Amino acid sequence: MSDGIKMQHERANRLHGDSTEGLWDYHYTRDPLIRYLRDRRLHRALTELDNRGRLDVATQSVLLVCAGVGGEGTFLANQGFVDVTVSDLSEKALGLCRRFDKRLKTRFLNAEQMSEIEDGGYDVVLVQDGLHHLPRPISGFTEMLRVASNAVVVIEPHTGLVARAIGKTWEIDGEAVNYVFRWNRNILEQATRSYLLRNDAEVISCRFFDHNLVVNRLVSKLRLPRRLQLLAARCVYRLLDLVAPMGNMMVGIVLKPSGPSPQRLVGH
Numbered sequence: 001m002s003d004g005i006k007m008q009h010e011r012a013n014r015l016h017g018d019s020t021e022g023l024w025d026y027h028y029t030r031d032p033l034i035r036y037l038r039d040r041r042l043h044r045a046l047t048e049l050d051n052r053g054r055l056d057v058a059t060q061s062v063l064l065v066c067a068g069v070g071g072e073g074t075f076l077a078n079q080g081f082v083d084v085t086v087s088d089l090s091e092k093a094l095g096l097c098r099r100f101d102k103r104l105k106t107r108f109l110n111a112e113q114m115s116e117i118e119d120g121g122y123d124v125v126l127v128q129d130g131l132h133h134l135p136r137p138i139s140g141f142t143e144m145l146r147v148a149s150n151a152v153v154v155i156e157p158h159t160g161l162v163a164r165a166i167g168k169t170w171e172i173d174g175e176a177v178n179y180v181f182r183w184n185r186n187i188l189e190q191a192t193r194s195y196l197l198r199n200d201a202e203v204i205s206c207r208f209f210d211h212n213l214v215v216n217r218l219v220s221k222l223r224l225p226r227r228l229q230l231l232a233a234r235c236v237y238r239l240l241d242l243v244a245p246m247g248n249m250m251v252g253i254v255l256k257p258s259g260p261s262p263q264r265l266v267g268h
């Protein structure tokens with residue numbers, strides 16, 4: 001493990017070693033407000049795949065990268081996916097995942113180097129809020145491209161003035177430091193074409209605003225029943241959709257073409 005990876009490994013095991021009751025509940029709660037706030041980016045990703053005929057929950061295998069305790073896995077299992085693998089660098093996070101949701105498989109993986117997985121080993125490979133923890137985010141992304149046969153989904157911060165103004169540049173937790181790598185369509189497209197060497201891979205980038213903690217804090221202050229707080233949260237995001245081209249978040253999708261690359265064999 002490189003120093004950067006080792007730092008994140010120690011940090012993640014420390015974080016996930018905290019046994020405070022209810023600490024990870026937001027991944028699993030059925031509270032409609034929390035589910036709306038937490039899952040809207042994932043819903044957006046599935047809608048984009050579905051619109052392009054690339055979604056088949058009954059047959060597709062999914063690998064989640066940098067997936068922590070597995071909240072995204074639970075979301076996908078609830079959507080009907082039957083073959084979901086949660087991977088992470090933290091054994092403790094994966095232990096919690098196994099405890100919380102028995103439907104999910106777990107796999108210890110360093111996202112930068114998933115050499116034990118063959119090319120195209122999973123249909124869909126997804127990451128949310130994970131690549132920016134890596135010292136080499138583009139390596140993590142190209143590994144995702146390698147091990148996916150159908151599609152890669154990247155849900156990460158989008159670069160831009162507003163994002164830089166409201167977001168952190170560095171995330172520091174004790175010894176562990178990471179630079180918050182922010183994506184855009186250009187980075188996604190260039191990293192994809194450089195690796196796949198194919199012009200027929202479809203690259204989709206959706207930019208919008210998302211800050212579930214801030215919106216939750218805002219609407220939870222309203223002395224209203226939960227369903228009206230949910231309505232307020234929806235209204236906040238409706239308004240923010242008007243300025244989506246300045247958004248702080250990206251759902252990036254790469255649809256892989258079938259067959260090997262013309263210049264070299266990179267799998268499916």
Ligand SMILES: C[S@@+](CC[C@H](N)C(=O)[O-])C[C@H]1O[C@@H](n2cnc3c(N)ncnc32)[C@H](O)[C@@H]1O
Nearest residue numbers: 008012066067068088089090110111128129133
């Ligand atoms: C901010 S958490 C996101 C967890 C989850 N995706 C979510 O949104 O709830 C980042 C996760 O990345 C994991 N991580 C950091 N470096 C990693 C690496 N090199 N390989 C795999 N996972 C890593 C950490 O252990 C942590 O669980």
